[in-house]
Amino acid sequence: MKDDLKGKLAGLFEADKAREEKIEHEKTQRIDKEAEHLAEFMRLRDSTIEPAMREIAEFAEAQGWASAIEKSDEERDGKDRMSPAKIALIFFRGAKPNHYRWHEHPYFMVSCVKSSGSVAFNVSTISPGSGGSSGPSGGAAFAEVDTDLIQTRIADLLSRVLKRLP
Numbered sequence: 001m002k003d004d005l006k007g008k009l010a011g012l013f014e015a016d017k018a019r020e021e022k023i024e025h026e027k028t029q030r031i032d033k034e035a036e037h038l039a040e041f042m043r044l045r046d047s048t049i050e051p052a053m054r055e056i057a058e059f060a061e062a063q064g065w066a067s068a069i070e071k072s073d074e075e076r077d078g079k080d081r082m083s084p085a086k087i088a089l090i091f092f093r094g095a096k097p098n099h100y101r102w103h104e105h106p107y108f109m110v111s112c113v114k115s116s117g118s119v120a121f122n123v124s125t126i127s128p129g130s131g132g133s134s135g136p137s138g139g140a141a142f143a144e145v146d147t148d149l150i151q152t153r154i155a156d157l158l159s160r161v162l163k164r165l166p
Contacts, residue, residue: 034114038074038085040142041112041119045071045087049110052150053089060158066096074112086111089154091161093127104128106161108154110145117142123157130164 050069057067067089074085088109090102109122120139125132140149 037114037117038112041085044142044145048145048147049087049150052147056151056154057089060091066092068096070102084111106157108157113139119145121153125161127161
């Protein structure tokens with residue numbers, strides 16, 4: 001092989017190796033940043049979101065509505081799909097049933113979006129026997145998440161639920 005051809009190929013292999021190292025470095029940085037974001041969400045969930053939900057739940061209970069707060073950590077299912085860490089406040093008109101499927105009752109959910117360091121809100125106005133709607137309801141950066149934001153969002157959901165119930 002001629003020296004100039006060797007040099008050209010060596011340069012190509014060197015550039016390829018540099019690209020691979022850059023990709024690997026970026027991947028490691030992304031994984032580290034996502035781990036930081038997940039840890040921040042868990043802190044927010046325990047220190048801000050859950051207490052805000054609990055306060056609304058206690059008020060609703062005094063009005064005759066039961067509730068449940070369900071938390072789940074990030075997990076991967078059997079088909080290798082990732083489910084984000086989240087917390088949901090589920091409402092029940094009257095007593096909380098012994099067995100229920102939370103998606104059949106009104107709820108407010110906050111999920112971690114670890115790639116962007118934010119949360120996603122999901123709400124449902126679905127109630128047994130009365131239908132409703134369910135779906136995404138915006139989001140917020142971690143820095144914006146406080147008790148007032150969470151409670152205002154839940155109050156909006158309850159307003160929509162209570163206005164349509166008989």
